[in-house]
Amino acid sequence: MAALPRRIIKETQRLMQEPVPGISAVPSETNARYFHVIVTGPEDSPFEGGLFKLELFLPEDYPMSAPKVRFITKIYHPNIDRLGRICLDILKDKWSPALQIRTVLLSIQALLSAPNPDDPLANDVAELWKVNESEAIRNAKEWTRRYAMDN
């Protein structure tokens, strides 16, 4: 396997030395391009108090291509589908090689604070979020309690 690019080494070091509050990203012992990520649910969001597991993978041509990120913990969110795939512009057409793992994870955390039902990935969730927001938020809290707490 090719040597790990300096960029990835630098980013990994910085993630360990100056972690982002509420986010932990640890590279796998067997694959330095695969990260185990935990994002805490932001305050004043229906996800507050939850610990959400994600996986993050840096493809061969990173940083020219975006990292691949997926929620492992089930989450009730209009922009995240039942397979954990995330609808976020910077992971797709708005990716820039100047973005980093930490900026990506911060954007994901921000997405939890500000769901965007007008650009949905999970249609049923987005629909409810639009027609009955309070019920959608109740569901999100229930899922957070059931899947993202004490396990």
Add this chain to the structure above:
Amino acid sequence: MSAESDMEYSDNDGDDYDYYGEQDDCDMEAVDRTKSDPEYFLYTCLRVEEVEKLLNESIELLSNSLQITPSLAKVTLHAYEWNAQEIINKYKENANEVLVYSRVKSRSPVLQASTSRSSCAVCANTPPMHKYSALACGHYFCNDCWAMHFEVQIMQGVSNTITCMAQDCELRAPEDFVLSHVTKPMLRERYQQFMFKDHVKSHPELRFCPGPNCQDCPKCQICIEKNGGCNHMQCGACRHDFCWVCLGDWKSHGSEYYECSRYKEDPNMSSDSQHAQAREALKKYLHYYERWENHARSLKLEEQTLASLKSRINQKVMAGEGTWIDWQYLWDSAKLLKRCRYTLQYTYPYAYYMENGPRKELFEYQQAQLEAEIENLSWKVERAETTDRGDLENQMDIAEKRRTTLLKDFLEFHTTTASSSKV
């Protein structure tokens, strides 16, 4: 079937020969269709070289009158949908605005190029100062990273709209900047190809031929479209008869031996390297696959023929031109054609798995015979209303006999071997 070339074709080679001379042909109406039919447009069919010439004329005009590089001219033309005159006027009014609109200049003030750089923000390496470059926005990155960025973008099919690597910077990299960083010939070529496609798409007066099967006539090179199931093609412009599968002259297909269904193995193969053998195996697979797929597509078109024939028969019956029974032979012929085509389609996977030997030779001979008769039938079914009924029914009979003969000989053989191997 016929290859429709329902387009005017202007050929500027100086001779006045009228390719068409067929204004009085079939459904051409004397009235001006541009007025009566909102979906009708006059158009000219251009070759790639002619399109390139047309685009280059705009690029030259712009770069000469504004004293800008051809590369920059391309970016602005792309942004302004190839309206060179509009660009020239606006440029004289406010050059800056044109460049900003074309996304080659930032609206916000340019970052000051600092005299020292700690490291490239993308790769975190620290190359010497002269190995950095930036677009007009002043976002400096090292040349290796630019090269990688362009490579990834080109491989994804992006060309005119490759942007700066900085976050939220929408500046576009002009052609000369991209090509100064990309060295691999394959990538440069790919980039140019995508640029060309992109230019055609952004040009309001150019359209790629919309036919998914659009192909050139092997004789006169005019754009043709396969609009029926029959593989015996006839070019609408030059009336050249050819085979859709091999693009060869149809003359070699009609007679005794129908050659293009058979795969000819290279006799020297066994002595060649493993690599060459693998390539040969793939070639063999593709030969059979392409023919299978082609007949599958033909079958779909044949279904359309069947549907349109049914509605035409209904029309005739409603208009009092005979009863359904009088026209039923047309319906039967189209149904038979579908059945034949289906059988023929699946002779290809069968032949692929057959071991070489006299039995395969026999099979391929029968397959070729069947194929020739099916194409004859298809040709006649598509012209059913002008074909003599007796002639058509005769052709139906021949095709069906060929089909049942082949099935009898090989289905039985197949089922007996299958049942014995089951034990």
